[in-house]
Amino acid sequence: MPLLHISMRAGKPQAYRQAILDGLYRAMREALxxxxxxxFMAITEHEPANFRCGNAYGVERSDDALLIQITVFASRTPEQKKALYRRIAxxxxxxxxxxxxxxxxxxLDAPKENWSVGNGLAQFA
Known part of the structure; x- marks a missing residue:
């Protein structure tokens, strides 16, 4: 039950954004x-003045950087997460x-009782 929030600079065409969503879904299917x-995914686009990614940790990022936050059940192993990072890239x-x-x-790991996927129910608690 991953929930994804993707932040990026505004201006990319719809096909580019769709490829991101499709690719993330594929990576989750394969790795998780x-x-x-x-x-369950949402892309939020930001004007350049409202989006910044530094080059910390020895990684030279460009204006095409994506910030991807994935909330999952607190049951994924470190190996699954590493496989997910590799597949996404x-x-x-x-x-x-x-x-x-x-x-x-x-x-982000979230306990199963933190999820309601509809109808006001805690389906996984």
């Missing part, structure tokens, strides 16, 4: 075994052509 149709490199240096991923 998420079910079919388990796709590889897949987004293929399409829409995002450099691996521009893929910043943060995974």
């Amino acid at each position: 075994n998420v079910p079919v149709d388990d796709a 590889d897949i987004l490199g293929e399409s829409p052509g995002v450099r691996p240096e521009d893929v910043f991923v943060n995974v």
Whole structure:
């Protein structure tokens, strides 16, 4: 049950943004075994004055940097997360052509009781 928030600079075409969503979904299916149709993602675009990514940690980022935050059940192993990071970078490199240096991923673990996926119910608690 991943929930994704993707932040990026405004101005990319719809096909580019769609490739990001499709690629992230594919990476999650492959690395985390998420079910079919388990796709809860939102892209937020920011004007250049409202979006900044530094070059800390020895990574030279460009204006095409993506900030990807993924909230998941607190049951994923470090190995699964590492596989996810690799698959995201590889897949987004293929399409829409995002450099691996521009893929910043943060995974947040959330207990299952923190989720309601509709109808006012705690489906996983």
